[in-house]
Amino acid sequence: MEEVRRRDREGTRQRILEAARRLFAELGYDHVTMRLIAAEADANIALINRYFGAKRELFAEVLAMQGRFPGVLDGPQEELPRRLAEYVADRLLSDRGSPVMEALSRSSATPEIQGIIKDRVSSAIMEPLAGRLTGEDARLRASIATALITGSGTLRQLFGQDALDAPAREVVVERLARVFEVCLAP
Amino acid sequence: MEEVRRRDREGTRQRILEAARRLFAELGYDHVTMRLIAAEADANIALINRYFGAKRELFAEVLAMQGRFPGVLDGPQEELPRRLAEYVADRLLSDRGSPVMEALSRSSATPEIQGIIKDRVSSAIMEPLAGRLTGEDARLRASIATALITGSGTLRQLFGQDALDAPAREVVVERLARVFEVCLAP
DNA sequence: TAAGTTAGTAGACGCATGTTTACTTCGTCA
DNA sequence: TGACGAAGTAAACATGCGTCTACTAACTTA
Numbered sequence: 001m002e003e004v005r006r007r008d009r010e011g012t013r014q015r016i017l018e019a020a021r022r023l024f025a026e027l028g029y030d031h032v033t034m035r036l037i038a039a040e041a042d043a044n045i046a047l048i049n050r051y052f053g054a055k056r057e058l059f060a061e062v063l064a065m066q067g068r069f070p071g072v073l074d075g076p077q078e079e080l081p082r083r084l085a086e087y088v089a090d091r092l093l094s095d096r097g098s099p100v101m102e103a104l105s106r107s108s109a110t111p112e113i114q115g116i117i118k119d120r121v122s123s124a125i126m127e128p129l130a131g132r133l134t135g136e137d138a139r140l141r142a143s144i145a146t147a148l149i150t151g152s153g154t155l156r157q158l159f160g161q162d163a164l165d166a167p168a169r170e171v172v173v174e175r176l177a178r179v180f181e182v183c184l185a186p
Numbered sequence: 187m188e189e190v191r192r193r194d195r196e197g198t199r200q201r202i203l204e205a206a207r208r209l210f211a212e213l214g215y216d217h218v219t220m221r222l223i224a225a226e227a228d229a230n231i232a233l234i235n236r237y238f239g240a241k242r243e244l245f246a247e248v249l250a251m252q253g254r255f256p257g258v259l260d261g262p263q264e265e266l267p268r269r270l271a272e273y274v275a276d277r278l279l280s281d282r283g284s285p286v287m288e289a290l291s292r293s294s295a296t297p298e299i300q301g302i303i304k305d306r307v308s309s310a311i312m313e314p315l316a317g318r319l320t321g322e323d324a325r326l327r328a329s330i331a332t333a334l335i336t337g338s339g340t341l342r343q344l345f346g347q348d349a350l351d352a353p354a355r356e357v358v359v360e361r362l363a364r365v366f367e368v369c370l371a372p
Numbered sequence: 373t374a375a376g377t378t379a380g381t382a383g384a385c386g387c388a389t390g391t392t393t394a395c396t397t398c399g400t401c402a
Numbered sequence: 403t404g405a406c407g408a409a410g411t412a413a414a415c416a417t418g419c420g421t422c423t424a425c426t427a428a429c430t431t432a
Contacts, residue, residue: 027295221390231391
């Protein structure tokens with residue numbers, strides 16, 4: 001009955017990385033223990049440190065492997081607010097949130113990794129967003145949109161998927177799209 | 187040179203409460219230790235548990251003593267978006283954020299106190315806000331505004347007071363006011 | 373087949389946490 | 403004045419954490 005998949009360095013590494021991704025998103029940095037990751041990945045705890053160095057670096061690698069808003073920031077400029085609205089609405093209404101969004105808003109209070117998260121929010125959300133905006137105060141407008149995105153993550157994590165009293169998806173998208181429009185407009 | 191303020195039960199209780207308020211706001215629930223509170227309050231650690239029972243209950247008491255958006259939710263209805271905008275802008279730009287806002291967004295990932303925070307966000311922000319709104323989907327609109335408020339807390343805590351590239355206060359308030367208007371409008 | 377490399381393992385290490393216990397000291401009131 | 407209750411204290415408790423070390427066993431290669 002024993003699994004014969006042994007001595008597979010790369011495979012084990014991937015299982016650890018995937019377990020860490022899932023757990024960090026669900027529980028936040030502080031509440032994920034090395035032992036929990038090891039159990040979830042069905043790997044020995046010492047291998048985590050051997051392959052990744054330390055918990056902090058594992059977290060950094062997890063964030064690094066996430067795409068930067070795939071399909072949201074790309075596409076026609078005039079539909080950007082709507083794509084953001086759909087992204088946020090889907091994450092709020094679906095049975096699980098966005099791993100990046102959740103990991104970020106759940107882990108941002110930990111000094112140990114604050115720098116990592118700051119860089120990630122900057123490079124994956126704020127800067128690409130600000131870069132797509134024209135007119136004055138682009139960075140301010142991008143920041144407000146970012147606040148709305150991360151705040152949605154916090155809300156989701158507190159209230160689960162019925163944070164919004166469960167109206168129809170289209171109503172949520174419509175409202176969010178209008179809000180993002182005002183955020184991003186020059 | 188010794189302080190002679192000894193054997194003052196109520197005074198000690200208040201010093202502990204005040205130190206806890208400050209520290210929870212600054213560091214979040216997880217990263218505030220009982221020993222840190224005791225040191226900051228210049229009190230013995232055992233007294234914290236004697237007076238408050240447990241860390242969790244101390245946190246609940248800290249949240250309970252905070253006013254519910256004093257001066258923001260009250261006042262003429264048509265200026266509500268602007269008052270919210272001023273509140274958020276001031277917290278983002280000033281040298282320290284709002285204790286409630288910070289404590290909430292810094293501590294929301296801890297399962298131990300998730301219920302406390304959830305109740306607090308509901309009763310202090312979302313429900314009063316939704317109660318002031320007319321028209322359909324009041325709860326959805328209040329939720330989006332809440333997301334923006336808590337998201338601002340997260341942003342502030344990540345980037346400090348120059349999260350917004352430091353434009354003039356009036357510019358920030360103006361933009362936020364327009365966003366809140368769209369959030370809250372029927 | 374023997375030797376060497378390395379993935380995988382068990383367990384301990386040192387430290388920090390929230391909480392509790394046993395004790396001391398102060399203040400008050402009979 | 404002496405005794406008693408309560409405020410304050412020091413130290414320990416049990417637990418959980420990230421990390422590291424010494425070891426075993428599987429695969430590769432000569």
